[in-house]
Amino acid sequence: MDSIYLPRAYLITDVIQETDGEVDVKTFRLAAKSGESLDFMPGQFVELTVPGFGEAPFGFASSPKNKDYVELSIKRVGVVTQAVHDLSPGDAVWLRGPFGNSFPVREMEGANILYVAGGLGLAPLRPLIDYVFHPENREKYGKTKLLSAARTPADFIYKYDVGRWKECRDFEIFQTIDAPYKSWEGRVGFPHELLKTMEILPDSLYAVVCGPPIMIKYTARALKELGVCESRIITTLEMRMSCGVGKCGKCNIGRRYVCVDGPVMRLSDLAQMPDEY
């Protein structure tokens, strides 16, 4: 096996500008220079290097069933993310991984699934949504719903996926923005408020909630009040990381390392951990 510290070269084959609001998110499609596929499960992440700028972790954002390329959706916030945003098709980056645990897809078989996404939180959910909808898997899962929230209409990512997903059997999509906005005729309000207006059958449900920590906390509380069991409320954490493989200690919460014990966590796990996320 190759060293966990050895990155591999990838070529950027496509760049998609996702948002046109205050938050700047681009999706990068990457193909291995060697032609090898990068096998991963929904929820896992990679460490991406831009030579001369540094390394940073990003969750996979494409279907794990796609063996020709991987996609990462990256918000511009600092040194590495700015450097990636400055790249174009034909440029190279380096990836290490996959790392971390994944969503419990076997355990979720037979259940209904509710995805709740806040902004860029839809990125780690997209591989899971596409995994469940893959023809090999669709029969194994029940009904699915997506509640996707953004600050403004311009901040929704994957707008081009909504039409494709709407055609999938037993999939309801709800979109909401934080506050009234010109030309928006859809729902307005935070996910934890809208959950109360949706039909939720808690006994047969897994709820997967990804987004900013404050949104996760309020949404998880609302789901608990609706009767969803803490061990079936699942999220992903984005602590600061360095090695990504449990060696440097940078990503710990109490005695757990988010890079190896996570990034996927159950609410029942988080309840046992210090409130540092």
Ligand SMILES: Cc1cc2nc3c(=O)[nH]c(=O)nc-3n(C[C@H](O)[C@H](O)[C@H](O)COP(=O)(O)OP(=O)(O)OC[C@H]3O[C@@H](n4cnc5c(N)ncnc54)[C@H](O)[C@@H]3O)c2cc1C
């Ligand atoms: C498992 C995992 C998956 C992730 N997936 C994605 C993803 O799919 N898309 C994406 O855009 N980002 C993702 N992130 C966050 C991403 O790693 C950081 O945004 C990135 O490291 C910032 O690097 P930078 O050099 O651009 O920022 P820096 O120059 O290092 O910092 C710029 C600003 O960002 C803040 N910052 C840096 N790292 C983090 C962090 N981990 N959490 C919160 N704030 C941070 C700093 O405090 C600072 O204010 C993920 C993080 C983890 C741990």
Ligand code: FES
């Ligand atoms: S990032 Fe080094 S231990 Fe988690």
